[in-house]
Amino acid sequence: MPFVNIKITREGATPEQKARLIQGVTDLLTDILGKNPQTTVVVIDEVDTDNWGIGGETVTVRRKRENSRTK
Amino acid sequence: MPFVNIKITREGATPEQKARLIQGVTDLLTDILGKNPQTTVVVIDEVDTDNWGIGGETVTVRRKRENSRTK
Amino acid sequence: MPFVNIKITREGATPEQKARLIQGVTDLLTDILGKNPQTTVVVIDEVDTDNWGIGGETVTVRRKRENSRTK
Amino acid sequence: MPFVNIKITREGATPEQKARLIQGVTDLLTDILGKNPQTTVVVIDEVDTDNWGIGGETVTVRRKRENSRTK
Amino acid sequence: MPFVNIKITREGATPEQKARLIQGVTDLLTDILGKNPQTTVVVIDEVDTDNWGIGGETVTVRRKRENSRTK
Amino acid sequence: MPFVNIKITREGATPEQKARLIQGVTDLLTDILGKNPQTTVVVIDEVDTDNWGIGGETVTVRRKRENSRTK
Numbered sequence: 001m002p003f004v005n006i007k008i009t010r011e012g013a014t015p016e017q018k019a020r021l022i023q024g025v026t027d028l029l030t031d032i033l034g035k036n037p038q039t040t041v042v043v044i045d046e047v048d049t050d051n052w053g054i055g056g057e058t059v060t061v062r063r064k065r066e067n068s069r070t071k
Numbered sequence: 072m073p074f075v076n077i078k079i080t081r082e083g084a085t086p087e088q089k090a091r092l093i094q095g096v097t098d099l100l101t102d103i104l105g106k107n108p109q110t111t112v113v114v115i116d117e118v119d120t121d122n123w124g125i126g127g128e129t130v131t132v133r134r135k136r137e138n139s140r141t142k
Numbered sequence: 143m144p145f146v147n148i149k150i151t152r153e154g155a156t157p158e159q160k161a162r163l164i165q166g167v168t169d170l171l172t173d174i175l176g177k178n179p180q181t182t183v184v185v186i187d188e189v190d191t192d193n194w195g196i197g198g199e200t201v202t203v204r205r206k207r208e209n210s211r212t213k
Numbered sequence: 214m215p216f217v218n219i220k221i222t223r224e225g226a227t228p229e230q231k232a233r234l235i236q237g238v239t240d241l242l243t244d245i246l247g248k249n250p251q252t253t254v255v256v257i258d259e260v261d262t263d264n265w266g267i268g269g270e271t272v273t274v275r276r277k278r279e280n281s282r283t284k
Numbered sequence: 285m286p287f288v289n290i291k292i293t294r295e296g297a298t299p300e301q302k303a304r305l306i307q308g309v310t311d312l313l314t315d316i317l318g319k320n321p322q323t324t325v326v327v328i329d330e331v332d333t334d335n336w337g338i339g340g341e342t343v344t345v346r347r348k349r350e351n352s353r354t355k
Numbered sequence: 356m357p358f359v360n361i362k363i364t365r366e367g368a369t370p371e372q373k374a375r376l377i378q379g380v381t382d383l384l385t386d387i388l389g390k391n392p393q394t395t396v397v398v399i400d401e402v403d404t405d406n407w408g409i410g411g412e413t414v415t416v417r418r419k420r421e422n423s424r425t426k
Contacts, residue, residue: 001338003145003183007256007287013317015121020316022124028308032301039181041145042124043078050228053235053255054285072196074358074396078145084175086263091174093266099166103159110196110394112358113266114220125143149398157334164337184337185291192370195377195397214409216287216325220358226388233387241379245372252323252409254287267356299405306408326408327362
């Protein structure tokens with residue numbers, strides 16, 4: 001019956017990775033809290049980097065700076 | 072003033088169905104709790120089936136199994 | 143499988159009212175979208191009036207002003 | 214460490230406006246509550262007007278009525 | 285940088301269980317998606333059984349029926 | 356019409372601080388995006404430190420370590 005919402009930036013997570021994440025989180029809730037997996041819901045939100053801020057700036061800006069540093 | 076968030080899988084809900092849902096939920100809050108409909112907000116999130124898990128698997132996988140059983 | 147989150151101010155909703163709201167929203171999702179009620183989850187958050195803002199002020203302040211007007 | 218989720222209708226907010234909003238909210242949390250901006254996360258959800266209801270109707274319907282009044 | 289919100293009914297999860305859940309979910313995001321654990325936030329909401337509905341009824345009602353069946 | 360949800364740890368924010376936060380966020384949405392403050396809702400969730408994780412550990416554990424370092 002638990003409900004889990006995972007928010008990540010949209011930066012190329014594959015269907016396989018998302019399926020593993022869903023399976024893993026559901027297993028944790030069963031193993032640690034004895035929750036019924038059949039009614040455990042996990043929803044993943046992938047958010048554009050323009051719409052995700054950390055440290056007062058968007059991830060878009062942060063990624064550009066990181067990339068320019070690498071070059 | 073209430074805020075309602077409805078999360079469903081993105082599987083073809085029409086604008087008309089979503090409008091009925093918004094009207095219905097707003098009416099319930101007015102009828103049962105006496106809330107002011109003018110400031111009642113309802114937001115519907117439609118989530119890709121790859122990003123929605125139940126029973127430890129994605130809805131994409133579940134729908135494929137259901138469809139193969141039907142054939 | 144839908145997930146619904148209803149946020150209201152904590153101002154005395156009774157268990158009976160909340161039960162009616164849960165039943166009503168679940169019925170709407172079944173009737174309008176054909177969703178399975180057995181896996182439809184509705185979570186109600188009751189929020190202190192100090193923590194709910196509308197029009198740039200808390201509901202605590204708004205209620206005080208409304209009450210003083212009534213007298 | 215705070216987490217802020219801002220939901221607005223998808224009606225043309227620019228990357229610059231969203232960046233200003235993220236910066237502004239992060240500054241408020243630092244200035245008012247002394248929160249560390251480096252771990253303050255702000256996520257903006259832009260929601261289709263078909264999926265946003267207020268006053269029991271969708272914003273799509275509301276905008277049409279407003280536009281027809283203007284003409 | 286991911287943000288995870290876990291909603292469960294308030295039915296006696298211990299601080300130790302919640303700490304294990306937080307550690308487990310953070311590890312999954314690091315292992316599967318390569319996310320930085322230092323900025324991964326996990327928030328657990330424990331919800332009163334009067335405020336959690338499934339199958340159109342509150343968990344309070346469901347638990348009472350389950351208990352009466354057991355006797 | 357925007358909806359903003361601010362999640363912070365429950366560590367003593369005063370009603371005055373929360374009122375300033377609500378006013379500030381509402382002003383930002385008016386100033387930057389032209390949103391109507393009268394229908395802008397801001398909800399603050401204060402979360403117990405046992406229920407908030409960052410870096411794979413609860414804030415309760417983190418605060419204890421920080422305090423022991425200070426002594």
